[in-house]
Amino acid sequence: MHLAYPAVLSVLLFCTGLYGVLARRNAILVLMSVELMLNAVNLNLVAFDVWLSRAAEERLHSGQALTLFTIAIAAAEIGIGLAIVLAVHRNRGTSDIDKLRDTAEGHEPDGPDTDTPATGTAAEKAEATA
Amino acid sequence: MTTTTLAVLVPLLPFLGAVAGLLLSRTAPGFVRPLAVLPTTAALVLAVLVAARQGGGGAVDAVTELTPTGSVPVELALHIDGFAALVAVLVGTVATCVQLYSTGYLRDDPRYASYAALVSLFTSAMFLVVYSGDLMVLLVGWEVMGICSYFLVGHYWETPEARAASLKAFLVTKLGDVPFLIGLLALATEAGSFRITEILGAVASGSLDHPTLIALLLLAGVAGKSAQFPLHTWLPDAMAGPTPVSALIHAATMVAAGVYFVARLLPLFEASRAAMVVLAVMAAVTMAGSALAALAQDDIKRVLAYSTIGQLGYMTGALATGDRGAAVFHLLSHGAFKALLFLAAGVIIHAAGTNSLAAMSRMRNLRDRVPDAYWTMTVALLALAAIPPFSGFFSKESVLGAAEHVATGHTEHAPGAAGWTVLVAGLVTALLTAAYATRLWLLAFRGRGAEAPDHGRQPLVMNAVLWVLAIPSLALGGLAFRLLPDWFDGHDLTPTLTTSVLGTGVALVGGIVTYAAWRHTTALAARTPLGAVAAHPEGDAALVEAEAIASHRPAYGDLASAPDPSDPGRLLLGPVHRHAAAGFHLDAVYTALFVRPVRAGASLVRFLDREVVDTYVRAAGALPRLLGSAVRRAQTGNVQTYVSALLAGTVVLAVAAVLVATGA
Numbered sequence: 003m004h005l006a007y008p009a010v011l012s013v014l015l016f017c018t019g020l021y022g023v024l025a026r027r028n029a030i031l032v033l034m035s036v037e038l039m040l041n042a043v044n045l046n047l048v049a050f051d052v053w054l055s056r057a058a059e060e061r062l063h064s065g066q067a068l069t070l071f072t073i074a075i076a077a078a079e080i081g082i083g084l085a086i087v088l089a090v091h092r093n094r095g096t097s098d099i100d101k102l103r104d105t106a107e108g109h110e111p112d113g114p115d116t117d118t119p120a121t122g123t124a125a126e127k128a129e130a131t132a
Numbered sequence: 133m134t135t136t137t138l139a140v141l142v143p144l145l146p147f148l149g150a151v152a153g154l155l156l157s158r159t160a161p162g163f164v165r166p167l168a169v170l171p172t173t174a175a176l177v178l179a180v181l182v183a184a185r186q187g188g189g190g191a192v193d194a195v196t197e198l199t200p201t202g203s204v205p206v207e208l209a210l211h212i213d214g215f216a217a218l219v220a221v222l223v224g225t226v227a228t229c230v231q232l233y234s235t236g237y238l239r240d241d242p243r244y245a246s247y248a249a250l251v252s253l254f255t256s257a258m259f260l261v262v263y264s265g266d267l268m269v270l271l272v273g274w275e276v277m278g279i280c281s282y283f284l285v286g287h288y289w290e291t292p293e294a295r296a297a298s299l300k301a302f303l304v305t306k307l308g309d310v311p312f313l314i315g316l317l318a319l320a321t322e323a324g325s326f327r328i329t330e331i332l333g334a335v336a337s338g339s340l341d342h343p344t345l346i347a348l349l350l351l352a353g354v355a356g357k358s359a360q361f362p363l364h365t366w367l368p369d370a371m372a373g374p375t376p377v378s379a380l381i382h383a384a385t386m387v388a389a390g391v392y393f394v395a396r397l398l399p400l401f402e403a404s405r406a407a408m409v410v411l412a413v414m415a416a417v418t419m420a421g422s423a424l425a426a427l428a429q430d431d432i433k434r435v436l437a438y439s440t441i442g443q444l445g446y447m448t449g450a451l452a453t454g455d456r457g458a459a460v461f462h463l464l465s466h467g468a469f470k471a472l473l474f475l476a477a478g479v480i481i482h483a484a485g486t487n488s489l490a491a492m493s494r495m496r497n498l499r500d501r502v503p504d505a506y507w508t509m510t511v512a513l514l515a516l517a518a519i520p521p522f523s524g525f526f527s528k529e530s531v532l533g534a535a536e537h538v539a540t541g542h543t544e545h546a547p548g549a550a551g552w553t554v555l556v557a558g559l560v561t562a563l564l565t566a567a568y569a570t571r572l573w574l575l576a577f578r579g580r581g582a583e584a585p586d587h588g589r590q591p592l593v594m595n596a597v598l599w600v601l602a603i604p605s606l607a608l609g610g611l612a613f614r615l616l617p618d619w620f621d622g623h624d625l626t627p628t629l630t631t632s633v634l635g636t637g638v639a640l641v642g643g644i645v646t647y648a649a650w651r652h653t654t655a656l657a658a659r660t661p662l663g664a665v666a667a668h669p670e671g672d673a674a675l676v677e678a679e680a681i682a683s684h685r686p687a688y689g690d691l692a693s694a695p696d697p698s699d700p701g702r703l704l705l706g707p708v709h710r711h712a713a714a715g716f717h718l719d720a721v722y723t724a725l726f727v728r729p730v731r732a733g734a735s736l737v738r739f740l741d742r743e744v745v746d747t748y749v750r751a752a753g754a755l756p757r758l759l760g761s762a763v764r765r766a767q768t769g770n771v772q773t774y775v776s777a778l779l780a781g782t783v784v785l786a787v788a789a790v791l792v793a794t795g796a
Contacts, residue, residue: 020779024772099771106769 008049015042029087029097033080040076044069135185136194139210142178142220143259143273145171146227150252157245168248169231172255176224179259183217193265193329204320211265211328214619215460219392220262222467225604226384227255229597230376233475236591237376237482247287251380254280258385262392267316267326270393274312274357277386278305284381285373297372304366308356315349318342319400328396335399347400347407350393351414358390360448361418364441365718368425371433375478378433382440383471388463391447395456395463402454405547412452412550416557419445421716423564427571427701428712431487432477435572439516440470442561446531449554455534457620461613462527468604469515469524476509476598479590480576489572490699493654494581501585504595506577508602513573515605517566517639520632526609529627529635532558536631555631562635566642571700574650649700 015038022035051065091097149171156163186192191213197205231251238244257280260273279302286298320326322341323334334340354360359367367387371378381387394401394411401407419442426438443466450459481487483502484495492498499506515524535558538551613625702709711717766777 024776024779102771103769105767107764107767 005049005053008045012042012045012049015039015045027098027100029090029099029102030084032099033083033087036083037076037080040072044072047072135182135192135212136210138178138185139182139192139194139212139263142175142182142224143256143263145175145178146252146256146259150249150256153245153249153252157249161245164245164248165235168252169228169235172224172227172231172252175255175259176221176228179217179220179224182212183221186212186214186217191329195265195327204324204326206268206326207266208269209265209327210263212263215392215395215456216262218464218616218619219388219460220259222464223255223258223262223384223388226380226467226471227251227258229471229475229601230380233379233478233594233597234374234376236594237478238374239591243287247284247374250280250283251377254284254380254385258389261389265328267320267328267331269326271313271316274353274389274393275309277357277389278302278309281305281370281381281386284377285370287374287377288372291372293369294372297366297369301366301370304363305356308353308363310352311349312353312356315346315353318349319346322346331397332399335403338403340400340403343400344404344406347404348410350397350400351407351410354390354394354448355414356390357393358387358444358448359441360390360414360444361421362718364418364422365715365722367441368429368434368437368715371431371437375433375474375481378437379471379474379478382437382474383467387440387444388467391444391451391459391463394448394451395460398451398454398456401451408452408454408550409547409553411448412547412553415445415449415452416553418442419449419557419561420564423561423568424705424708424712425715426568427564428705428709430489430699430713432480432489432492432572432576433474433487435489435568436470436473436477439473439565439568442565443470443516445561446528446558449558450531450534452550453534453538453554455530455537455621455623457617457623457625458527458530458534460620461530461609461616461625464612465515465523465527465604465609468601468608469512469522472508472512472598472601472605473516475594475601476505476512479505479594479598480509482590483585485585489575493575493579493699495579495585496581496583498579499577502590504590504598508598508605509576510573511602512605513569515609517569517643518562518635519566519639520636521610523605523607523609523612525632525636526613526625526627528558528562529632530613530625532562532631532635533625533628534623536628559634559638563638563642566639567646567704568701570643570646571650574647574700578650578654580654646700646704649703653700653703 019035019038019040019042022038023032026032026035047065047069051063051069054065055061055063087097090102094102096102149167153164153167156167191211193209193211195207195209197207231248234244234248234251238247241247254277257273257276261270261277264270264273282298282302285301286294288294289298316326319331319340323331323339325331325334335343340346352363356363367382370381373381401411422438422441422445426435426442429435429438443462447459447462447466450456450462479502480492480498483505484492484498486492511522515522518525518528520526532555535551535555539548539555540551541548613627616625617623705712714720
């Protein structure tokens with residue numbers, strides 16, 4: 003198989019992931035997009051490893067080894083990430099990252115969520131999942 | 133020991149005494165008094181020995197070079213001629229007397245140890261100036277005296293007068309010392325040496341290119357040190373120091389240094405007629421002006437201070453007529469009687485509890501309280517007024533005789549104009565000197581009114597010193613005027629008939645007129661009650677004096693004069709009195725000329741610093757803060773925005789890298 007096919011697929015996957023990271027508002031979807039990007043990289047690693055080993059320049063298969071690392075780290079990352087999202091959702095009633103602006107300049111120490119009524123949470127959740 | 137060794141020990145002993153006194157003052161207070169008195173006394177004995185060995189013969193020269201300097205060599209050199217030997221004896225005598233007197237005068241002073249050490253250092257510096265044969269080494273002693281006078285005049289630094297006076301003394305003398313240093317360097321460059329003998333050789337061979345410039349630069353330093361017009365203003369204010377210090381500064385050390393320096397280098401000054409005329413005019417203005425000012429002062433020590441300035445004027449006048457023998461003769465006799473006058477004034481201030489003549493003139497029987505001071509001061513005042521046969525008569529007549537000699541055109545080394553200037557001013561000053569001496573004596577000892585306070589006997593050591601100094605005041609002139617020419621240049625110092633009759637005549641006239649004026653005004657004294665005896669009656673003399681100085685301005689509204697209509701000086705001077713009391717407003721002139729411009733410059737610098745420089749500094753802080761608050765706006769808290777910016781930056785960098793790699 004020509005190297006172009008996996009490379010183009012990898013670019014498509016990466017761009018999808020990048021779009022998701024930049025455009026989605028739900029934190030879980032953002033995490034999923036990150037996974038897409040990681041997998042695009044994994045695909046690239048495997049494809050180029052095969053290509054290089056066929057060109058007899060590299061026989062250690064370090065690309066595949068690195069892929070295993072990435073998968074493991076991605077698993078850990080998604081575990082921690084989902085746990086954080088869950089905690090934030092429990093704490094604030096939302097996982098909409100547009101609303102999580104505690105680090106903004108001039109932000110009050112107390113988040114706006116403390117006085118957010120619980121009734122608004124459902125609507126926001128619906129909006130966030132959209 | 134050789135004469136050289138003895139002469140080296142003379143400045144060294146008081147110096148070591150000063151160092152030891154300072155080091156031991158805390159650990160062994162019992163040694164402070166011996167360490168103050170003994171080295172100075174030993175130095176006096178050695179100075180007498182050096183003088184006896186030198187004996188007025190050829191000069192003793194010794195020189196050693198410590199290290200090559202690369203250009204004009206600086207050498208540790210001794211040059212002891214008759215002038216140096218005799219002036220050193222005078223310095224030793226006065227310094228020993230002052231140290232002895234101080235043990236009584238500053239008996240209970242908490243800072244006596246540092247005071248005595250500084251007096252020793254002062255003495256040592258003056259010995260160095262007197263014996264040094266190298267002008268750079270002389271300058272070291274010269275400057276050490278400057279800093280010592282600063283510390284000693286400011287001894288009562290708790291009072292604002294003393295602080296101001298010490299600063300003024302230091303600054304005014306330094307004002308003269310800067311041209312002095314430049315003059316010394318110019319002189320050494322042209323003569324190729326700092327050695328006095330070689331400089332005089334260069335002068336004699338006429339190899340100096342700019343004698344007038346050098347002489348005038350040196351004269352500025354001399355005017356500052358010897359308190360000549362226009363740099364004399366520090367001396368009356370220096371009265372804020374303790375009386376023994378005044379005696380030391382005025383009689384033998386600080387102010388004598390300038391006159392002595394000119395006497396040593398007189399051929400250099402004679403090489404320039406302009407310098408001699410300037411010297412004569414300076415002397416004349418100083419003499420006449422200071423005598424007028426002395427007649428108007430109320431503080432007994434300020435009267436004596438102005439009289440010192442006037443007598444120094446006589447010495448510079450003698451130098452201007454090219455007769456350094458007469459100048460140093462007057463320096464010697466003046467040193468004796470002026471030290472006596474100041475030390476006796478210290479006793480009187482202690483006894484009367486005030487330094488104001490107006491207050492003393494309202495005390496009865498002050499002379500019975502201090503009989504020793506009364507008699508010795510009478511002797512010293514007669515010497516000051518140049519009444520024969522006291523020592524001042526002979527030395528002053530030698531000055532006037534030299535001036536007359538030049539004025540009548542018997543000499544070619546000094547301009548006749550200088551002779552006339554000095555002669556006329558000298559006669560006028562003789563009249564005024566007798567007048568203020570009489571006024572001082574009458575006001576201090578012939579007072580009427582309340583009984584003088586009784587503070588008990590003065591310490592024995594203080595009275596003994598007065599009698600010791602009374603001997604040279606009485607007899608030095610008469611005994612010495614025949615012997616001194618052998619020690620000096622060989623000029624005859626015998627009084628001439630014309631000037632003797634003239635000088636004594638005007639002195640008598642001055643005394644009698646003042647007496648008449650006093651008889652006239654003294655009736656008024658009872659009508660205007662005046663007088664503030666502010667001091668502690670039981671305190672030691674130094675404490676009494678400090679309090680008297682500090683209370684003069686609150687009591688009379690002025691440091692120099694008192695509103696006393698019974699003062700004969702007020703009657704004699706008439707409308708001039710107001711100006712004379714203020715020293716002819718020279719301080720005001722200095723304020724306008726120097727103090728205000730310096731203050732204005734300081735406020736300008738302050739403005740530039742606060743408003744201009746600080747603006748840049750503040751801007752350097754404010755600009756980043758402004759930028760920071762602009763950049764802070766990008767901090768929206770939205771993570772996606774950050775990532776977008778990161779992506780955009782990465783893309784830009786990647787494109788740039790590709791472009792660079794492809795060489796586009």
